[in-house]
Amino acid sequence: MWGAALFIWGLVVLIVGAELVVRGGAALAASLGVKPLILGLTVVAIGTSFPELAVGITACVQGSGAIAVGNIAGTNLLNILFILGLSALLRPLPLHLQVFKLELPVMVVAATMMTVLAFDGILSRLDGALMLTAAGFYTVALVRLSRQESRNTAKEFQEQFGVEPSEVVQPSRRVRIKFATILGIGIVLSILGADWLVGGAVSIAHSFGVSDAMIGLTIVAVGTSAPEFVTTVVATIKNERDIAVGNLLGSSIYNILVILAITCLASPQPIPVEPQLLFFDIPIMAAVALLCIPVFITGRSVSRFEGGMFVTIYLLYMVALLQFHT
Numbered sequence: 001m002w003g004a005a006l007f008i009w010g011l012v013v014l015i016v017g018a019e020l021v022v023r024g025g026a027a028l029a030a031s032l033g034v035k036p037l038i039l040g041l042t043v044v045a046i047g048t049s050f051p052e053l054a055v056g057i058t059a060c061v062q063g064s065g066a067i068a069v070g071n072i073a074g075t076n077l078l079n080i081l082f083i084l085g086l087s088a089l090l091r092p093l094p095l096h097l098q099v100f101k102l103e104l105p106v107m108v109v110a111a112t113m114m115t116v117l118a119f120d121g122i123l124s125r126l127d128g129a130l131m132l133t134a135a136g137f138y139t140v141a142l143v144r145l146s147r148q149e150s151r152n153t154a155k156e157f158q159e160q161f162g163v164e165p166s167e168v169v170q171p172s173r174r175v176r177i178k179f180a181t182i183l184g185i186g187i188v189l190s191i192l193g194a195d196w197l198v199g200g201a202v203s204i205a206h207s208f209g210v211s212d213a214m215i216g217l218t219i220v221a222v223g224t225s226a227p228e229f230v231t232t233v234v235a236t237i238k239n240e241r242d243i244a245v246g247n248l249l250g251s252s253i254y255n256i257l258v259i260l261a262i263t264c265l266a267s268p269q270p271i272p273v274e275p276q277l278l279f280f281d282i283p284i285m286a287a288v289a290l291l292c293i294p295v296f297i298t299g300r301s302v303s304r305f306e307g308g309m310f311v312t313i314y315l316l317y318m319v320a321l322l323q324f325h326t
Contacts, residue, residue, distance in 0.1 A: 003203025010196030011223040013189050014051050018226075020186025021050045028179035049251050049259050050187075051224035054194030056263035059216075064202055065271035069123065070216025071224060072260045073281045076111070076252045078225045080288055081314035084248050087236040088307025093245055095300050098145050103249040104296055106138050110256040111289035115282050123271040128264025135257035197223060213274045217281055217321060245302075252289075284317065 052075055056068035087093060113134065117127040197220065205215040228251050264271060273282075295306050302310075 003200045003207060005200070006196050007200025007204060007219070007223075010193045010198070010200055011226075012193070014054065014193030014197055014223070015226050017054075017186045017189030017191075017193050018051045020182050021190060024179050024182030024184075024186055028176065028183055031176050031179055049228075049254050050190055051194065051226075052255055053259045053262060054190045055198055055220060055224055056259060057266045058191075058194045058198045059212075060263060060267035060271060062198060062202070064198065064212045065267065066212035066274050066277065067198060067201060067216035067220060068263050068267075069118070069260075069271060069273055069277055070213040070281065071220045072114070072255050073277060073285045074217035074221030075225050075228075076255055076285050077281075077288060077314065077317065078221055079228055079248045079252050079255075080292065081310045081317070083225065083229050083232050084245070084302065085307040085310025085314065087232050087248075088302040089304055089311065090233070090236050091239065092304055093236075093302040093307075095245060095296055095302070099245065099249065099296065100300075102138075102141055102145055103246070103253065104292060107249055107253050108286075108289045108293065110134070110253050111286040114256050114260065115286045118273045118278055118282055121273055121275075121278065123260070123264050123273060125265050125267075125270070128261040131257045131261035132265070135254065135261065138253065138257060211274065211276065213277050213281075214321070217277075218318075281321070288313075 052071055055071055059065060059067040059071070084093070110131075113131060117123060117130065201215045201220050202212065204219070205212055228248060232247055295302060295310075
């Protein structure tokens with residue numbers, strides 16, 4: 001009972017902190033002259049993944065590395081299969097050329113990279129450095145390609161994340177301090193929330209006799225995906241579908257290449273990868289990334305039927321997960 005209460009309280013604090021990180025980070029970057037589209041695809045994508053980072057580092061420090069790895073795999077499956085699928089059910093999602101040029105291939109490469117690096121049963125600091133290097137190349141390519149995007153897309157990011165033109169053009173020092181303060185408070189709350197959430201998750205796992213990996217793949221993944229879920233659904237309802245797709249693909253890429261990488265670098269020892277994760281969940285995550293290739297290419301969109309298929313696959317995965325991990 002205490003573990004569940006601690007988990008829920010930690011989740012609430014973590015979500016509030018993540019929201020402040022996204023808002024404060026996006027506004028601060030914009031006030032420093034970063035273009036709205038670029039900050040949307042980088043600062044916002046990383047910001048919505050900040051809960052995964054806080055949870056990952058906290059879990060490793062507490063000796064529950066399986067939660068960190070399971071959280072990344074579980075979050076990416078939830079992002080693509082459930083959240084993207086649900087968004088397509090609400091409104092078919094057209095895909096821009098940049099998705100095929102960059103995001104889709106990099107997402108496949110990132111998922112494959114995680115699968116290969118984890119194959120020896122551990123994720124080391126060297127593995128983290130390799131992933132972070134790949135993230136650097138991806139971000140440079142992303143910024144270059146993003147400059148070619150339309151003004152309308154940039155305007156969507158501006159409206160979605162509350163960046164006012166006056167704040168971007170001539171921000172005062174006072175405004176920048178305000179944004180930096182919001183960002184700082186968000187980071188502190190995220191760290192505190194992650195600590196409570198992981199402590200509660202471990203307590204729940206021990207109470208029900210399930211593995212840390214199972215907890216990371218399920219309730220922790222669902223909890224830390226809340227920012228992506230809210231951002232994507234709101235963007236879809238507003239018919240700002242570039243944000244819906246870009247946020248999910250960007251977050252899925254950064255979850256592996258940045259969040260998992262930093263977690264590996266910050267961990268006191270190599271992170272062990274449980275056999276269930278190694279031979280079941282991580283390969284499924286990579287397979288889902290590959291599945292996106294034919295789905296995205298056909299009609300250059302994600303239709304309602306394909307969205308429904310994604311959601312169905314996720315529900316079947318959850319059923320199999322309960323059978324496999326318990």
